Amino acid sequence: MHNFFAKKRLTAFLFIVVLAALSVLNLMQAFxxxxxxxxxxxYRFSNAKNIINKVDADINEHVFEKFGFVEAYGYLQALMWKNEENNFEVVKDTEGKLHYTYFATGPTDTKQLSDRVAELGTQxxxxxxxxxxxxxxxYVRGHTTFPEGIPYNYNNETADGFLNHLKQAGIDTLDLREGLLENGIPAKDLFFTTDHHWKIKTAFWAFGQLVxxxxxxxxxxxxxxxxxxxxxNYNVIPYKDFFIGSQGRKTGKLYAGDDNFDLIYPKFKxxxxxxxxxxxxxxxxxxxxxxxLLTTYPLNVKGAPYDLTADKYFTYLYGNQGIVHVTNKEKPNGLKVLFIKDSLAVPMISFLSTVVSDVYLVDPRYYTGDIIDFAKKTDLDHVFVSISPQDLVDEFFPYGKNKRTDAPNNSSK
Incomplete structure (x- = not known):
């Protein structure tokens, strides 16, 4: 009996030592x-919640050997053949691709958001x-399927309703979901496995559709x-087993593998x-x-596959910036266009710059000015709004709001 309690005390002591050591290491990492x-x-009382959230984020982002734990956890999930991680934060489809999803009972009503786009048009x-x-x-309709029990977020159906509202308001639309499976790119290669973005070749195809x-x-x-x-007429430089995207950084390479990445840029002057x-x-x-228009840092950085600054997708246009102005000196008399966009459109817009004179980009998340005012004051031939189905939420439409009728949009990605 004495030996039994001695083992218990030793186990408890070792557990406390390990816990204390990890606490000290985590504190050093996040200091x-x-x-x-x-x-x-x-430090005003009204800002207390914001301070707590920032401190919590700092601690969570600077855990000692964080991605070692992520890999270990992901490997255990893979051994158990699980198709979801962290309470369905990231899920696998039947092809092994990762997705963000959530439980939903139907598409989200986006009428208020489409009204804001229509208001932009009137201005x-x-x-x-x-x-x-x-x-x-x-989630490509006609191709992607989820295993039994994995929730579907109705992003495509939400996008259908959104586009229908725009068409009723007389707004011109281009739906790049149409023809996606007939574009010559194998369906399994349209999107990255470990990232929510389309592959660069898919973005190039979309550029052609837009033209x-x-x-x-x-x-x-x-x-x-x-x-x-x-x-x-473009160089296509393949990088094999080179990219771990935003979803893969949450699950680890051992759970979902990694991706190939193609760098595409013009051969011509x-x-x-x-x-x-x-x-x-x-x-x-x-x-x-x-x-x-390209930054090679994400392609050259070594030994940091989980580093957000090494995200290969943001090789184009230096990723998401608040405001961008691209001038094509080879096309001085071309169209002048503005994109109000999210990250999916970035490489497509990069390629579009080859056939226009000026491209302005505004990311609603990082631009602090009045977007409609900017569009009105800038010499433009065409304004594009390009927000993907998963981002049809209030954050990406901070303009054209009618305070008398708009209610907060509580949809989530």
Whole structure:
């Protein structure tokens, strides 16, 4: 009996030692971020919740050997053949691709959001056209299936309703979900396995669809000889087993594997000026497409597959920036366009820059100005709104609000 209790005491002691050691290591890991957060915090009582949330985020993001634990947990889930992780935060389809999803009973009502886009259209001058470009959801209708018990979020049905509202309001639309399975790219290669974004070749196909759509709207075609939309006129550099996306960073490589990544850029002569700003950070770059519009840092960084700054998808246009202005010096008399967009559209817009004069990008999450005011004050031929099905929520439509009728939109991604 004495030996029995001695073993219990030793086990408890070792458990406390390990727990204390991990606590100290975690504190050391999070010390600098916590110091910065607390040093710059607004300590008014009304801001208490915000401070707590930031401190919690700092601690969660700076756990000692965080991704070692993520990999170990993901490996155990894979051994048990589980198709979901962390209470359905990330799920697997029958093909092994990861998805964000949630339990829903039907599509979300997005009438208020489509009304805001329509209001944007009424504020533009007579010469400026407006088009909504609906990028596809990773759940590809007619191809993707979930195992039994995995919830479906009705993103596609929500997008259907949203586009119907826009059409009723007389807004021009381009639905890139149409023809997606007939574009020549194998269905399994349309989207990354470990990321919610489409692959770069899919974005290039979408660029061609957008050009064809615009050719039907303007007397002068953007690419009359189909030169700029021909992928044979671009370098395609493959990187094998190279990319772990946002979903894979939550589950680990051992759970879902990793992805190939293709870097696509023009073979032909290009000359750009590229300006971007988010908050106080801004820069201007000049040169060829690959010098001005691409950042090679995510492709060159070694040994940090989980580092957000090494996200390969954001090789194009330096990722999500508050405001961007791309000037194509080879097309001084081309169209001037504005995109109000989310991240899915970034590589598509990069390729579109080859056939227009100026491209402005606004990301509603990071741009602090008035988007409608910016559109009205800028010399534009065309305004595009391109928010993907999973992002049809209030955060991405902070304009055109009618305070007398709008209620908060409580839908979630």
């Amino acid at each position: 600098e971020p916590l110091k910065q957060t607390l040093g710059s915090a607004d 533009l001058d007579g010469k400026t056209k407006l088009t909504y470009v609906m990028t596809p959801d990773k 064809h759509h615009l050719d039907d709207m303007y007397d002068k075609p953007l690419d009359p000889n189909n030169y700029f939309t021909d992928i044979n 290009t000359n750009y000026s590229f300006f971007f700003q988010t908050g106080e950070t801004k820069a201007t770059l000049n040169g060829r497409f690959e010098d001005a």
